[in-house]
Amino acid sequence: MPETVFVDNIWNDFAHSYDQMIPELPCYQRQRDKILRDTRERAYVIDAGCGTGLVSEPMVRRGQRVVGFDNNEAMLALAMRRRDSEPEAVRARWTILPGDVTSFPLEVEGAADAVVMNNVLFYVRDPEAVLREAWTHLKPGGVLCMTSNKRPRPNLELVLRNSIQEWEAQGRWTQELQRAVSHHRTCAQRLTTDPNEMVTFLDTDQAVKLLEKAGFSEVLVADGDDYYGENFYVCMRK
Template sequence: MTLDPYGDEELVELYDVDNPAGDDHDYFREVADTLGATKVIDLGCGTGLLTRSLVKPGRVVIGIDPSPTMLNFARRQPGADAVTWIDGDASAIAATGDVELVVSSGNTMMHVSDDDLPSALKSCAGALRSGGVITFESRNPAVRAWESWTRQATYGERDTPAGHLREWVEVTEVDGGRVVFDAHNLFDDGHDAVYTTTVYFRTAEEITAALEAAGFGAVTIQGGWHNEPATRDSRLLIFHATKQ
């Protein structure tokens, strides 16, 4: 995962505005409740919007993220004291073998490189008890979403607490499933805060194979947050797998 994609304190405050709770958060909470999970890890928790909503009596919730800026913001939010926050990536997950559920929202797994994915999934497996579940989403490469990540298609302007902001995204490199893009945040004073991000588009078959190699089975794939079947045209692929 990117070390600190939100290193600007002013911009991180806009993250939850741009990425509000929605059907994805409902889905992850439902999985936790259906499992009766008493210990949950949110990998790539960011500002902790989902993480804090997973808290309930008798449940331990752990949020892990590699961005100190985002975690500092998360720790200041209402209800944050009920969560254990850990600064790091999947390698920071303790192999306790007592976790019922690992969730990873916001396409977090797409930020894990091909080289790091096997170890990241094994770290998740090490934390989970036998029968524990991992669930996450990833963009479907067949839809080729990156082709619309252009300045013309993504440009927008708005007034924010940080001032007037002009924003857009531009892809700078495509190499197979590896896509690099710059997110521009241009302030009125001429300062352009540019954040470069690399994401990895993977097929359902590739992710399933990686899960199985890490010790997961019973892999199911949905094409949406309401049990829609996964098809070639599904924008998202939502994975649910059980530790063997």
């Protein structure tokens, strides 16, 4: 691995339950489906703040080339494990790097067809710098798909309550999920109360304005209904 930029933060504790539980969350699945819909024909994608690779994975599986990076070692280790379990042809399309979204790693090629930033922006102190990085790394006509929290103190308890209801209705509220949710609750509590953990919050209109300021020209999607109204999803073209 190249010289790292790893930080010691909550994601070290969070990584395992995150990777177990988040892909099962119906609201995460719906949000990810929007990203997959809006990046469908885009051959080269940068997954900035890729975490454990939950968005990258379906993209490489359907034939796209993805470069993902993240600044947490535990999350990235799970992304690498996920990549290693794929067949050789899929692995060949999937690059994983340590890196900070504020200044994309030098190894990340530009002229991307899409940049994805799923649930990352609330951790960064200078969102405008991050969006400019995304803009710089896109080809003209490329898109940024971005989601984040709308409220300063997101109601993660509401998200969990609604998710459990959905799991129960689907008969999927297993013991394994119950254990993961219990650990996740402890981390989420810290995440939403420690002022150093979540620092940036935008509603949908503010996100669009910030993207316009960073140079993006055309709004393709601007939703505020994800995660039971706690998250926005914006897709804009360069």
